[in-house]
Amino acid sequence: MKLGFIGVGNISSDVVTGICNSKISFKKIFLSPRNKKKSHILKKKFKNKIYVTKTNQEVIDKSDWVFIGVLPEVGEKIIPQLKFKSNQIVVSFISTIEYFKLKKILKKKTNVVRAIPMPPIALGKGPVAIFPPHKKVKFFFDKIGDTIEIKSEKLSQTFWATSGTMSSFYEMLKTLSDWLVKKGLTRLQAQKYVTSLYSALAELAAVNSKKDLKHFVAESQTPGGLNWQGVNELRKAGYYKSLEKSINNILKRLKNN
Numbered sequence: 001m002k003l004g005f006i007g008v009g010n011i012s013s014d015v016v017t018g019i020c021n022s023k024i025s026f027k028k029i030f031l032s033p034r035n036k037k038k039s040h041i042l043k044k045k046f047k048n049k050i051y052v053t054k055t056n057q058e059v060i061d062k063s064d065w066v067f068i069g070v071l072p073e074v075g076e077k078i079i080p081q082l083k084f085k086s087n088q089i090v091v092s093f094i095s096t097i098e099y100f101k102l103k104k105i106l107k108k109k110t111n112v113v114r115a116i117p118m119p120p121i122a123l124g125k126g127p128v129a130i131f132p133p134h135k136k137v138k139f140f141f142d143k144i145g146d147t148i149e150i151k152s153e154k155l156s157q158t159f160w161a162t163s164g165t166m167s168s169f170y171e172m173l174k175t176l177s178d179w180l181v182k183k184g185l186t187r188l189q190a191q192k193y194v195t196s197l198y199s200a201l202a203e204l205a206a207v208n209s210k211k212d213l214k215h216f217v218a219e220s221q222t223p224g225g226l227n228w229q230g231v232n233e234l235r236k237a238g239y240y241k242s243l244e245k246s247i248n249n250i251l252k253r254l255k256n257n
Helices: 010-020 036-049 056-062 072-081 099-106 119-123 135-141 153-163 166-182 187-207 213-219 226-236 239-256
Strands: 002-006 028-031 050-052 065-068 089-092 111-117 127-131 146-149
Touching: 002 010, 002 056, 010 028, 010 036, 010 111, 010 119, 028 036, 028 056, 036 050, 072 099, 089 135, 099 111, 111 135, 111 153, 127 135, 127 153, 135 146, 153 239, 166 187, 187 213, 226 239
Parallel strands: 002 028, 002 065, 028 050, 065 089, 089 111, 127 146
Antiparallel strands: 111 127
């Protein structure tokens, strides 16, 4: 199997890294010339596994599967100019070009799947929401993450919206880390503690994913305790309502595109 990537931004780079470090069987990965810096970093890192093409069309011509990871405005501009193969599997990482619109732009009778990989895919971890359900694509992403098949494209927008909280999550970690540094810890100590704590908390919830998350909210606090104080102060300050409002606004933006 030969894999091709049009657009080598952060997400595509993470997916390529995850693939190269996994047990996925492939002959070669072809990268488009767009973002030469990232392409050549990947080529240097994975040597004989990576080939940087001269054009986007060359990626398509040499690949069995093609992953498209460009900005929406770039995608709408370049995709109609490209010639895809019949029955070729095309996986789109583009957030705002919907499935049926993408099928129309591609013109050819291709197998099109929209996917939402996250940065941890570089480590072989994290969710990958796909639409429409596709056995081969699910099997592929299950080797570098946890595939979630969506039966409604409308629902896929809620996954995109939720993924829009990544930066705010890291901002929270940064705020906690900065606070610890102000109290006397070194930057390395502070970041190691904060990232280790939240990574372990998330893993605990993931291992027990059949339990409702409200169980962990309740179990991690005692009336009048430190966690009880922390969560209630944030509730009174409207922190969680602001988070929900932010996600709703992101979803609204997606629907308007």
